[in-house]
Amino acid sequence: MDNEIYLDGNATTAVLPAALRAATEAMAERYGNPSSTHATGLKAKALLDAARERACRLLGVGPGRLMFNSGATEGIQTAVLSALCAVRARRTAGEPAGTLLVYGATEHKAVPESLAHWNVLLGLDLELVPLPVGHDGRHDLAALRRLAPHAAFVCTMAANNETGVISDLAGIAAALADSPALWMVDCVQALGKLPLDLAATRIDYAPFSGHKLYAPKGVGMLYVRAGAPFTPLMKGGGQETGWRSGTENMAGIAGFGAVLAALEPGSLPDGATFRSHAELCAFRDRLADALGQALPGIVFNAPFDKALPTTLNFSVPGLSSKELLDLFDAAAVRVSAGSACSAAKAQPSHVLEAMGLPEWRSSNAVRLSFGPLMEEATVEEACARIARCGAALRQAGLLGEPTAARPDGLLQLSAGGSHTWLVFDAASGRCAVIDPQPALEDRIGTLLRAHGYREAVRLSTHDGTGWPAAGDSLGLGAQCLRRLASGTGRQCYLLGPDGEAPRHAFIGAADPAGLAQLLPANILLCPGRDAPDAPPALCTVPPADTAPASLAGMHLDAAAVASLLREHPAALLVDVREPYEHAATARFAGLRAVSIPLSRLAGELPAWLARAERVPLVFFCRSGNRSARAAGCLRSLGYAEAYHLQGGIALS
Numbered sequence: 193m194d195n196e197i198y199l200d201g202n203a204t205t206a207v208l209p210a211a212l213r214a215a216t217e218a219m220a221e222r223y224g225n226p227s228s229t230h231a232t233g234l235k236a237k238a239l240l241d242a243a244r245e246r247a248c249r250l251l252g253v254g255p256g257r258l259m260f261n262s263g264a265t266e267g268i269q270t271a272v273l274s275a276l277c278a279v280r281a282r283r284t285a286g287e288p289a290g291t292l293l294v295y296g297a298t299e300h301k302a303v304p305e306s307l308a309h310w311n312v313l314l315g316l317d318l319e320l321v322p323l324p325v326g327h328d329g330r331h332d333l334a335a336l337r338r339l340a341p342h343a344a345f346v347c348t349m350a351a352n353n354e355t356g357v358i359s360d361l362a363g364i365a366a367a368l369a370d371s372p373a374l375w376m377v378d379c380v381q382a383l384g385k386l387p388l389d390l391a392a393t394r395i396d397y398a399p400f401s402g403h404k405l406y407a408p409k410g411v412g413m414l415y416v417r418a419g420a421p422f423t424p425l426m427k428g429g430g431q432e433t434g435w436r437s438g439t440e441n442m443a444g445i446a447g448f449g450a451v452l453a454a455l456e457p458g459s460l461p462d463g464a465t466f467r468s469h470a471e472l473c474a475f476r477d478r479l480a481d482a483l484g485q486a487l488p489g490i491v492f493n494a495p496f497d498k499a500l501p502t503t504l505n506f507s508v509p510g511l512s513s514k515e516l517l518d519l520f521d522a523a524a525v526r527v528s529a530g531s532a533c534s535a536a537k538a539q540p541s542h543v544l545e546a547m548g549l550p551e552w553r554s555s556n557a558v559r560l561s562f563g564p565l566m567e568e569a570t571v572e573e574a575c576a577r578i579a580r581c582g583a584a585l586r587q588a589g590l591l592g593e594p595t596a597a598r599p600d601g602l603l604q605l606s607a608g609g610s611h612t613w614l615v616f617d618a619a620s621g622r623c624a625v626i627d628p629q630p631a632l633e634d635r636i637g638t639l640l641r642a643h644g645y646r647e648a649v650r651l652s653t654h655d656g657t658g659w660p661a662a663g664d665s666l667g668l669g670a671q672c673l674r675r676l677a678s679g680t681g682r683q684c685y686l687l688g689p690d691g692e693a694p695r696h697a698f699i700g701a702a703d704p705a706g707l708a709q710l711l712p713a714n715i716l717l718c719p720g721r722d723a724p725d726a727p728p729a730l731c732t733v734p735p736a737d738t739a740p741a742s743l744a745g746m747h748l749d750a751a752a753v754a755s756l757l758r759e760h761p762a763a764l765l766v767d768v769r770e771p772y773e774h775a776a777t778a779r780f781a782g783l784r785a786v787s788i789p790l791s792r793l794a795g796e797l798p799a800w801l802a803r804a805e806r807v808p809l810v811f812f813c814r815s816g817n818r819s820a821r822a823a824g825c826l827r828s829l830g831y832a833e834a835y836h837l838q839g840g841i842a843l844s
């Protein structure tokens with residue numbers, strides 16, 4: 193997408209144009225095998241040697257070794273294998289070797305996972321010890337000093353990938369001064385962002401990855417200090433002086449070489465490719481300012497003065513990282529969760545947890561990161577879009593500030609497999625809350641406050657509590673709730689326009705067993721809980737009421753959607769993303785779409801289902817998940833003309 197702003201540089205980067213040219217040339221013209229002795233091979237060998245020499249100069253490799261490989265995960269593997277084989281050899285020789293494998297508590301998973309793996313595989317039975325960090329994300333050097341005499345191998349990182357926190361490598365080196373431990377420093381996030389002079393340090397191993405700094409994916413480097421123990425991970429044809437066998441990834445190395453050339457001061461005739469540290473700090477401050485204005489209450493999860501200026505990690509009270517990610521994505525600003533996030537539940541970030549941040553911050557963090565190629569115009573456009581995101585949230589009532597928008601009708605809020613239903617009655621400004629979930633209390637309060645609603649009643653389908661007075665009906669204004677005693681111990685509530693037949697039934701558990709005969713005809717069932725192991729539920733009907741339509745032909749690609757809309761001018765294109773995502777999106781490829789978020793689908797269903805002539809409904813969302821659920825819901829209710837855009841707007 194040409195208007196996308198990519199702010200996820202710590203995950204990966206686009207390839208530098210010069211690197212792309214170099215990689216293409218390596219494949220098309222310098223395609224020789226650098227081990228071949230003919231001229232074609234020699235040309236490839238010259239390219240390989242030049243890239244290595246440049247890397248050695250830039251990183252201050254001195255008499256150490258620098259080998260190309262497939263990336264940092266391989267480099268980490270090789271370093272761990274080398275260190276642990278050395279520990280085994282020392283043990284066998286009866287020399288002191290240490291018993292602890294110490295790794296920073298905020299390391300990339302590749303480090304503890306590799307340590308555990310090789311420890312078991314080599315049968316060493318060493319103890320893995322996470323080295324704590326402080327609130328600022330920096331290693332606890334006092335703890336390291338205590339562990340150092342017993343440490344066999346210590347793994348730390350130069351800069352953290354989630355927070356950008358820069359390690360105090362000099363402090364770590366001092367703590368290890370008298371330790372027999374070997375030391376690996378994961379330099380992935382430091383390359384091109386921090387000065388490195390490796391041979392002048394005590395560091396034994398330093399892995400690097402090309403794709404974090406504008407080189408292609410699948411190429412990396414490993415530095416090994418002169419005299420540090422080394423065991424090859426890959427044996428074979430003896431490439432890379434036997435340190436790493438396998439024919440070299442010449443396209444990757446050529447691309448990486450071009451990036452290294454751009455990094456070397458004065459190596460390019462047309463001046464600097466990358467921004468200076470001061471320029472990057474100014475960009476960070478500008479972005480932080482825009483975020484602060486758009487998202488009141490925002491907290492940054494790492495101190496700016498101890499972090500790379502290219503990483504901003506933040507949390508916003510009352511907003512999940514999933515919501516923020518969806519919002520930024522709608523504005524075509526690509527950021528990532530600061531923690532691994534699954535659709536159902538955000539996993540707290542192990543990095544932020546290790547820093548001792550409160551649970552809400554470590555579970556709902558967002559990481560915005562960029563590389564040193566960043567342009568000022570891109571920063572300005574990102575700030576404008578961040579402002580648009582803030583306005584969209586404000587309008588949706590999610591910032592808790594009063595907004596003129598006044599929702600009417602039903603809203604479904606979901607958390608952990610349970611659903612809370614809000615019945616907004618715009619005519620009276622009253623709202624009924626059905627089955628409030630503790631996890632949703634803050635959200636409910638925020639919405640009512642922002643939209644100027646008064647809570648009229650809060651009802652439980654579980655035990656029937658909350659019904660205010662005698663009588664079985666409760667008028668909200670234009671709408672009316674009725675109580676239906678089921679005789680099953682469960683309480684059911686019916687909702688409809690005042691004086692008309694009810695249209696929705698709030699039934700608690702998803703399964704209407706025991707209620708079916710008592711429910712009026714043509715009623716939509718609104719569940720309070722999902723069936724075990726089922727995806728989040730939308731409305732259903734009692735099993736006997738409707739013949740579900742087949743799901744065949746429901747999934748359409750973009751071309752099929754376009755032709756359906758051409759053939760059926762009355763068809764309705766429905767954006768089922770949340771209203772703030774809809775509002776943050778600049779345009780939909782010229783198409784007119786109505787915004788009916790999945791959380792408000794229940795309120796629209798009666799009108800659609802009652803239509804004498806059914807128009808095709810085409811749902812879309814970001815990735816195709818929510819739209820598939822909407823179309824599936826309509827089909828299960830017998831509406832055969834429901835479709836969705838497979839893959840969502842992300843692929844269109």
Ligand code: PLP
Pocket residue numbers: 202203262263264265266300302349351352353378380381400401402412
């Ligand atoms: N170490 C750090 C700090 C990283 O950020 C990453 C990538 O996310 C890795 C290691 C793994 O790098 P690669 O993708 O080259 O295997």
